[in-house]
Amino acid sequence: MTEEKKFYLTKEGLERIKNEYKNLKELKLAKTKGESPKILHSEDLNPEYLAFQEDINFLDSRITELDNVIKNAVLIRFPRGEKQSVIDLGATIFVEVGGQADEFTLVGSLEANPSAGKISNESPVGRALMGHKAGEAVVVSSPVQTTYKIKKVKYSIS
């Protein structure tokens, strides 16, 4: 149930995941410490047992997912010096698309939320913009060709 790949995360994103992992481990321990419900109630399956198992399965699945993320996490570090003008993970990019100004931050897939201005580096637009600088124009082709005129590249903690 896990994706075997590297997960690019901001410091805050990784902290959030580590906290959730720790909390879920503690919750599982608390749930399993006491006596668990019996499998049978008279001769029927005990509904409390089924609900208990469902909760444990849910916790196990999420703990495994988070464990995999933590093990394969790569922290996003801002580039220094001249490299600050090049688009990489963590960059906030100011663009002009079809005459309209737009602005978003390039993040890893786990933290992407385009509605809140965070675009995944694995999306077609994210991939196309990586490695480019202010002043350049990047064309993204789908059935329509869209030109992203890069106005400014900035690295800062949001």
Next chain:
Amino acid sequence: MKNELNFLIEVGKLKTMPRMGWVLRKINNPETIAAHTFRMTLMAWILCYQKKINVNKALKMSLIHDLCEVYAGDTTPFDNIPSGKRKREFFNEWPRLSKKEKEKFFLNKYKKENKALKKITSSLPKKLKKEIMGLWNEYENGSTQEGRFVRQLDRVENLLQAFEYWKEGKKFKIEPWWIQIEELVDDPLLLKFIKVLEKKINKKK
């Protein structure tokens, strides 16, 4: 069972609530929110088996993802636009905003929908209520594999519906959907699905 029945009566309203994006584009007899959910859930099922994710969870997530709209209504990306900017060729372009504007819009929408979902699930047993709220939060925040997949699937179903309405009468420009989908989707399976749709559209042109 009275509470469960009341819940089902309330969510049944989604069967007659039209999707606002199509109403604004003056599509005749536009799909309802429930109709969108129906195909999206089928898509989740038939596409999920090709992925290493929890299908059961993804299906439930898809089923509940728009329940909040019973009370919160259907929000469109064009609601982002300050009224002063809503002038030229309203739907011919994908709305562009600053990061601050996007964050503000996202937060407001989240708060409104969270409140609405709490209201609609309030009569359900505690365990069910907790499950629905949890699934919706995973979907909204994309905090799990299933959440990220289903959130993107929502956009892909919308693209497919846009293609179908567009091919019927070409009453609106299809380009904004293609432009936005290249920013919204990063799931390899869904990108592959989009390529197949793209080929189909090119054949129809």
